[in-house]
Amino acid sequence: xxxxxxxxxxxxxxxxxxxxxxxxxxxxxxxxxxxxxxxxxxxxxxxxxxxxxxxxxxxxxxxxxxxxxxxxxxxxxxxxxxxxxxxxxxxxxxxxxxxxxxxxxxxxxxxxxxxxxxxxxxxxxxxxxxxxxxxxxxxxxxxxxxxxxxxxxxxxxxxxxxxxxxxxxxxxxxxxxxxxxxxxxxxxxxxxxxxxxxxxxxxxxxxxxxxxxx
Amino acid sequence: xxxxxxxxxxxxxxxxxxxxxxxxxxxxxxxxxxxxxxxxxxxxxxxxxxxxxxxxxxxxxxxxxxxxxxxxxxxxxxxxxxxxxxxxxxxxxxxxxxxxxxxxxxxxxxxxxxxxxxxxxxxxxxxxxxxxxxxxxxxxxxxxx
Numbered sequence: 001x002x003x004x005x006x007x008x009x010x011x012x013x014x015x016x017x018x019x020x021x022x023x024x025x026x027x028x029x030x031x032x033x034x035x036x037x038x039x040x041x042x043x044x045x046x047x048x049x050x051x052x053x054x055x056x057x058x059x060x061x062x063x064x065x066x067x068x069x070x071x072x073x074x075x076x077x078x079x080x081x082x083x084x085x086x087x088x089x090x091x092x093x094x095x096x097x098x099x100x101x102x103x104x105x106x107x108x109x110x111x112x113x114x115x116x117x118x119x120x121x122x123x124x125x126x127x128x129x130x131x132x133x134x135x136x137x138x139x140x141x142x143x144x145x146x147x148x149x150x151x152x153x154x155x156x157x158x159x160x161x162x163x164x165x166x167x168x169x170x171x172x173x174x175x176x177x178x179x180x181x182x183x184x185x186x187x188x189x190x191x192x193x194x195x196x197x198x199x200x201x202x203x204x205x206x207x208x209x210x211x212x213x214x
Numbered sequence: 215x216x217x218x219x220x221x222x223x224x225x226x227x228x229x230x231x232x233x234x235x236x237x238x239x240x241x242x243x244x245x246x247x248x249x250x251x252x253x254x255x256x257x258x259x260x261x262x263x264x265x266x267x268x269x270x271x272x273x274x275x276x277x278x279x280x281x282x283x284x285x286x287x288x289x290x291x292x293x294x295x296x297x298x299x300x301x302x303x304x305x306x307x308x309x310x311x312x313x314x315x316x317x318x319x320x321x322x323x324x325x326x327x328x329x330x331x332x333x334x335x336x337x338x339x340x341x342x343x344x345x346x347x348x349x350x351x352x353x354x355x356x357x358x359x
Contacts, residue, residue, distance in 0.1 A: 052300075064312075065311055065312030065313075066310070066312065067309075067310060067311045067312075068308075068309070068310040069307075069308075069309050069310075070305070070307065070308040070309070071306070071307050072304070072305055072306055072307075073306065074297070074300070074301060074304075076297070076300075077294065077297040077298075077300075077301075080293050080297055081290050081293050081294045081297065082290075083293075084289045084290040084292075084293040085286070085287070085289075085290045086286055086289075087286040087287065210301070210304045210305065211304075211305045
């Protein structure tokens with residue numbers, strides 16, 4: 001009889017200990033089943049995110065109130081989210097463009113011509129207002145615009161040709177944004193866009209860091 | 215005495231299990247401070263699992279129009295939330311406009327949206343898992359056409 005009472009007492013004591021541990025977990029705000037699942041998920045996520053490519057946008061404006069914008073987007077995330085949007089002209093990661101928007105110019109034909117040609121300078125326009133230069137070098141499409149007056153803008157766009165190919169890989173009047181992002185994610189650290197004038201700087205680039213440094 | 219302790223233990227365990235279920239997704243935090251005479255100061259710490267329940271109890275006629283308009287965007291929002299799981303600690307947006315500052319980031323698996331200005335401060339911290347359940351609930355309530 002005494003042995004049974006002792007056994008029951010031991011059982012209820014260990015049960016109380018477990019209950020107290022559970023109570024502490026709840027009081028400390030630890031998500032229970034979700035917490036364990038989250039910890040496992042976070043561990044695998046941090047492993048996975050090590051190889052992720054991030055697209056960064058940095059805008060600095062020195063006039064007015066001094067706006068600053070820092071946007072960091074994982075390329076894979078952008079790819080998946082854009083692929084899921086079906087709204088207006090953006091359908092399944094492809095954006096429909098009308099001929100009127102490119103002033104009747106066959107964008108695909110031009111890009112195809114650029115892609116198949118050797119490295120070199122394709123367009124050089126020198127005017128009183130600005131200098132424009134379009135070139136292909138080492139697998140990159142390079143566009144440079146230098147404004148001579150009013151703020152002295154300097155625009156530099158550097159896009160891997162593979163990305164351009166992917167962008168125009170859809171139908172005639174479509175740009176495949178998702179395909180372009182997919183190819184972009186396989187690229188190494190890349191400077192894509194740089195715009196500088198008297199008051200503003202815009203910088204778009206791709207790397208493996210999750211945050212943009214100042 | 216033994217009977218009493220058994221009843222207490224049973225009650226305690228029920229409370230713990232119920233509490234554990236309610237807290238399974240963590241806690242969401244909503245904080246709004248308006249810096250004007252008579253401005254509101256709202257600070258809420260709520261179990262995040264309540265969020266889908268709140269969505270469930272909003273009258274259908276009140277949210278039908280909003281859901282119809284959001285129907286195209288909901289799948290993308292769901293995908294975004296699923297992807298957020300992969301980035302438990304990341305900065306997504308940081309914007310300064312004079313004395314106003316807005317941040318969107320994830321910290322410890324929670325989506326944090328902070329807006330600070332001289333007029334008001336808004337802080338929202340929401341477990342990503344709860345957000346996913348919330349969007350599932352919204353999608354299930356979205357009218358077909």
